[in-house]
Amino acid sequence: MSTLLGVVVSFGCRYLVNLTSFWLLDNRGVQTAWSLMSGLFCGLSMPIGFFPVWAQHVLWLTPFPAIMQVSLDTALERRGAVATFALLGAQVLWIVFLLALCVLVQRRAVRRLVVQGG
Numbered sequence: 001m002s003t004l005l006g007v008v009v010s011f012g013c014r015y016l017v018n019l020t021s022f023w024l025l026d027n028r029g030v031q032t033a034w035s036l037m038s039g040l041f042c043g044l045s046m047p048i049g050f051f052p053v054w055a056q057h058v059l060w061l062t063p064f065p066a067i068m069q070v071s072l073d074t075a076l077e078r079r080g081a082v083a084t085f086a087l088l089g090a091q092v093l094w095i096v097f098l099l100a101l102c103v104l105v106q107r108r109a110v111r112r113l114v115v116q117g118g
Contacts, residue, residue, distance in 0.1 A: 002074040005091040009066045012098030013038070019102070022109035043069030063098065066091045 017034045021027040039045050041064035048059055048069045059065060070087045073079055079087070 002071040006067050006071045009063055009094050012102055013063055015102050019105050019109055042067040043072055063094045066094045
């Protein structure tokens with residue numbers, strides 16, 4: 001269940017990143033920054049537990065751990081049942097927030113669409 005929720009969180013984040021192409025002529029920079037940050041901060045390159053304590057606290061306030069680290073902690077049973085359900089709840093909250101933000105940004109982007117070129 002946690003892996004499925006992580007996939008939906010990742011989709012919401014990537015959808016927002018790709019929506020930047022409505023305002024930018026070239027969004028490769030945003031996509032590259034997303035690729036680097038998501039790989040590092042979601043627990044793919046290095047588990048969040050290896051970061052300094054202050055950085056761990058900051059990262060747990062972002063959607064990055066909801067993409068992969070929560071699923072890893074759930075699969076490895078690193079936390080108790082209550083903490084695991086709290087992490088799943090946080091993933092659901094990130095999904096609701098990100099998908100609502102995606103809808104708002106897409107509506108605004110479609111209203112202001114300007115086609116480049118001729």
